[in-house]
Structure formats: structure tokens, C-alpha cells
Amino acid sequence: MNKSTVSFQVNTPFGPLSFHGTKSGLLRVSFDVCLRSKTLPLWAKQTETYFQSFFDNKVYRGPSPTIPLLVESLTDFQKMVYEKLSQTKPGETLSYGDLGNKCGAKNAARAVGTTMRKNRFPIIIPCHRVLPQSGRIGNYSAANGSKTKQSLLDFESKFSKSHRHMASLSYRVKFLTKSE
Numbered sequence: 001m002n003k004s005t006v007s008f009q010v011n012t013p014f015g016p017l018s019f020h021g022t023k024s025g026l027l028r029v030s031f032d033v034c035l036r037s038k039t040l041p042l043w044a045k046q047t048e049t050y051f052q053s054f055f056d057n058k059v060y061r062g063p064s065p066t067i068p069l070l071v072e073s074l075t076d077f078q079k080m081v082y083e084k085l086s087q088t089k090p091g092e093t094l095s096y097g098d099l100g101n102k103c104g105a106k107n108a109a110r111a112v113g114t115t116m117r118k119n120r121f122p123i124i125i126p127c128h129r130v131l132p133q134s135g136r137i138g139n140y141s142a143a144n145g146s147k148t149k150q151s152l153l154d155f156e157s158k159f160s161k162s163h164r165h166m167a168s169l170s171y172r173v174k175f176l177t178k179s180e
Contacts, residue, residue, distance in 0.1 A: 006037040008048045012055040014151055015143065017123060019047065025068030025176045028120040031143035043068055050171060051123065054090075057159060066172045067124055077103065079175055081115045082125045086173045090126075091160030093153065095133045109133070117141055124173065128152045 005027075010017045018034035021027045023041045040048065046065035053060040071079065084102045088094065096116070100108030116127040122142050128149045132138045140149035 006040055006044050007034040008036045008040060008044055009034050010048060010051045010055060013155060014148055017051070017055075019044065021070065025070045025174075026121065026124065027070050029122050029124055031122070031148070047171075054159070064170045064172065066174050068174045068176050069121055069124070070177075071175050072177050074175070077105065077108075077111065078115045078118075080104075081112055082119075082121075082175075083173065085127065085130065086125055086171075088126060088129050089160065090156035093129050093131050095135075096130055097133055099130055123152075124171075129156075 005020060005022060007018060007020050010019070015031055016033045018030050018032050019026060020030070020034065021044065025043065026047070037044075043065065046062060047067050049062055050060050050065050069082075071082075074082070080103045081099060085099060094102075096109035096112040097107075100106065100112045103112075105111070112130070116130055117139075119125050119127045119141075122128065128140055128142075130138075137146045137150050137153075140146050142148050
């Protein structure tokens with residue numbers, strides 16, 4: 001592991017979820033195992049605690065974390081798609097077309113789908129909540145594909161029903177275009 005990178009892992013019902021970044025922000029999230037860095041910057045500590053609480057089905061009691069995403073190569077449209085999607089709550093779904101409409105872009109379902117397929121931040125940018133207009137599950141580019149997508153949606157649906165006070169489920173994303 002490079003000394004300038006930080007990594008940590010959250011255990012989920014679907015297997016380990018690894019977060020990789022720098023002291024400035026998150027570079028990517030993946031469904032795999034990683035070694036935890038000895039020291040973590042504040043953003044990483046808060047993100048780790050927040051998501052471990054969520055996947056342990058516990059109410060998070062800390063401050064709402066702001067998760068800095070290092071997104072040097074995203075277009076303004078892609079950032080808007082990520083931002084609008086990050087505002088959806090666990091248990092909610094929407095179609096690719098609906099997400100495009102929220103971004104002010106009618107007939108942008110394919111562009112939204114391309115943005116979702118390139119998402120390096122699954123869970124943080126919850127692309128599993130985006131479904132085809134038909135309502136079917138659709139594809140998912142993370143480990144085990146649509147099976148993982150359906151499992152995530154089922155987990156979130158149960159979580160949102162058992163934790164009706166959703167204020168404990170809020171975080172913000174901040175887009176950074178270069179690592180400090």
C-alpha cells in the first residue's frame with residue numbers, strides 16, 4: 001500500500017466493502033478485502049463509522065459525514081447525476097429517466113446509465129437504487145451483479161422500515177477535482 005493512500009473496510013451482509021483514498025478524499029469503493037491504514041483522516045474515520053453502523057443495522061449517532069470524492073474526470077452532468085442520486089434515501093428507487101429529469105435533462109436515460117456504469121463510488125453514490133423504466137432490477141457492475149443490487153435494495157427496504165427516523169441516515173458528498 002502506498003504511504004499516501006488510505007484504505008479501510010466495512011463489513012456488510014454482502015461481503016467486505018473497501019474504501020480507498022488519500023488524505024484529501026475518496027478515490028474508489030469496491031466489494032473486496034483491503035488492509036486498514038494505521039491512521040485515517042477525519043473524513044475516512046467518520047465514513048467508516050457511519051457505514052459500519054448502517055450495515056450493522058444500528059442508528060448512527062455521530063455528526064453527518066461529508067465525504068470528499070476525488071472526481072477529476074467527471075463532466076458537470078455526471079457530477080449533477082451523482083449529486084441528485086446521493087440525495088435519495090435508503091429504500092427509495094427511481095428510473096434512469098427520472099434521474100435524468102431531476103438533473104434537468106429530459107431523454108437522458110442512456111447518459112445516466114453510462115454515468116452509473118462508470119460509478120467508482122458504489123454505496124456512496126447509490127447506483128443500485130436506479131432501475132430501468134420497466135421496474136426490473138437491471139444490471140449492476142459490482143461483484144455478483146444484479147444479485148448484489150437486489151440484496152442491497154432488500155436490505156435498505158428492511159432498514160428503512162425498521163428505522164423510520166431517517167435523519168440518522170444522512171451524509172453529504174463534496175466533489176474535489178484534485179487531491180490536496
